[in-house]
Amino acid sequence: MEERVIKAALLGLGTVGTGVYKVLKNQEEEMTAKLGCKVKISRILVRNLEKAARKLGDDSLLTNDWKEIVADPSIEIVIEVMGGIHPAKEYILDALKAGKHVVTANKDLIAVHGRELLEAAGETKADFMFEAAVAGGIPIIGPLKQSLAGNHMTEVMGIVNGTTNFILTRMTQDGMEFKDALALATELGYAEADPTADIDGLDAGRKVAILASVAFNSRVVFDDVYIEGITKISAKDIRYAKEMGCDIKLLGVARNTEEGVEAYVCPMLIPSTHPLATVNDSYNAVFVHGDAVEDAMFFGRGAGEMPTASAVVGDIFEIVRNILAGCCGRIGCTCYKQLPVKKMESTYNRYFLRLHVEDKCGVLAEMTEVFAKYHVSVAQIIQKERKDDDCAEVVVITAKVREGDFKTAIQELSNRASVKRISKTIRVYGN
């Protein structure tokens, strides 16, 4: 009997595309035993044919014409690893309409147009999978939709951007300032030439939107996510946090509360005893809490050629198994709820606050009076001994306070004559 071959097309031959090509090669011998058939990349869409031919040492699979792929009925799976919204979105919609299954690693696209894409897949009973869009090689979308499906998830949070975690780790372990750590990250290839999407938290924000949607069975889009980056964090903030038993991490947090979904990305203090505090360098980790599983954490490489390809190929193999069993589309869109997303000002958080005040009697009393007016309780306070410019530096960690109230308190505080400046406010993870 002739061995069955399922044909796939690869859109893009950058870092991830090259990884997918390699991983499929590595699996070639075992595929039939593992899946019941072979998967073969039969076409690769690239912009620059010559460059791609040099990369592969072979130009027989290359094309720069999307129509050749979408019109080829022998291609059953389209693997989109080109990135960006356009034309990736149009290609994926075309492919789904043509009855093909799609795997994508495109977080920008899913975080904004996830619903439309999943609905399009639903119409043709096609598989549409995106494990690689969040936390690289770490299995998280699959486990949330399957092994953990018996839970009401109340929280999914974590370190979902390797570039910023590398930068913060260097600032913590080597006392570097942000700009030096960023320069090192760029030099070592952990940061892109334009690092904005990473350091401003946008990349993490997209992943939080996707994670929240899958974990809470309710669509959360990129615009719903409140985002702050790490550019204002200083080595001093990290040092003071350490004195208070905490590390500073860029956390993506999504919570499923009675009043709606909270979704935000910001640098946060986290107790040094928390499993996430020990996730360093470019590693990622996603922490979940559900009513049955309680706490669970998934740790690994959040980016990179081979780890991301591991996730993409996992999805490809899942689709192949579905094709052979005749059950494509068996898990479609899982967002069957319509939960409201809360505004950031109505969330409750603890705060770390550094401020410079006049070094005289009664100033702390004035500060705590303002705090009391807006329901801000002080959990920890340290007065520093420094006396340059006649000021005392005070570091405070508050109890949980409504964001809106805290902002108002800070506003009022900064207008008081005795308060020279508010140097920093950073949220604190946990109760």
Added chain:
Amino acid sequence: MEERVIKAALLGLGTVGTGVYKVLKNQEEEMTAKLGCKVKISRILVRNLEKAARKLGDDSLLTNDWKEIVADPSIEIVIEVMGGIHPAKEYILDALKAGKHVVTANKDLIAVHGRELLEAAGETKADFMFEAAVAGGIPIIGPLKQSLAGNHMTEVMGIVNGTTNFILTRMTQDGMEFKDALALATELGYAEADPTADIDGLDAGRKVAILASVAFNSRVVFDDVYIEGITKISAKDIRYAKEMGCDIKLLGVARNTEEGVEAYVCPMLIPSTHPLATVNDSYNAVFVHGDAVEDAMFFGRGAGEMPTASAVVGDIFEIVRNILAGCCGRIGCTCYKQLPVKKMESTYNRYFLRLHVEDKCGVLAEMTEVFAKYHVSVAQIIQKERKDDDCAEVVVITAKVREGDFKTAIQELSNRASVKRISKTIRVYGN
């Protein structure tokens, strides 16, 4: 249209059975939206009808007659959470033959009879799932078979027994001796009345057999796994390990090497910087290394009513989706290779060694001469100052050495007059 209901029977109403019952209740409202139908426990097999009726406050679902369940064609899924080999094995084989799908949490059974059960499921194209058999609520079987399927896994290892991890954590953090930490574990309900299976490493050994089989696509059974427990570990061992930058954990290790599969459970020193070293108390964690994903770790509750039930219900939901999509049995037995399993003496490990020697000139030279004869290199050595009984205590960490060679070296060393006693040998994880 009438809502479809898929009926399931629960075998056993102990800790896990009760958890499964609760989790399914908690999911009742969402099931149809999530899965496309409801799942209902329509029968519960128990030994003691009265006790079970008191527990549930309802006796309408209870039976002590297996035939009532296996002969009922309306029951499509059997959930075996009674434990033990017999009659669980017979019930599962009966159920599969009757065309029912099976979910089990029974590691004892899978670690010994996994192949026979999976083959029986294959014959009727039934689903047979066992996520809960390893590491409680932590998704690991599912991710290995699916999201990570594009990898050649070279290692899967971890902390897969909560009782012993609790005991070792107390010994490490509070300096307790083994017997006191065990007494505390028993008092707090972390250890069973007869703790043998946990403290002797048998429970962890079963999980290693299952993990290795799934990760390496080749059957490893309980008898293949070399096992040592933690009963001989002392607070002093842990203190000395700390001085050398390590913690002591009961590790289950499986490696896929050129010469065959290594599978063992034993207490090991692990560098305190390794992510597993920070997994404390009754938590479990499984670490995997694959050619594409590189390092990944899965952390969570390894036991307990609700976490284990989370894994069982994840499997139930997976089967329900397969029933509705008409693709049961789509992932059957994944052990398509027949790799040899290595004997422990032909594995290579580093060793931590504590020995008491005569406190005189030339003794270290004699020791290192014996080591050299059997290819044992010393990586770290500390001579302790203690002089009770005129002996010096020497603590050594070796480089990697063939187990058989090390044992012979130790044998020869213990016959030398200058060596008073070999107090302890413990393996060291890593290169």
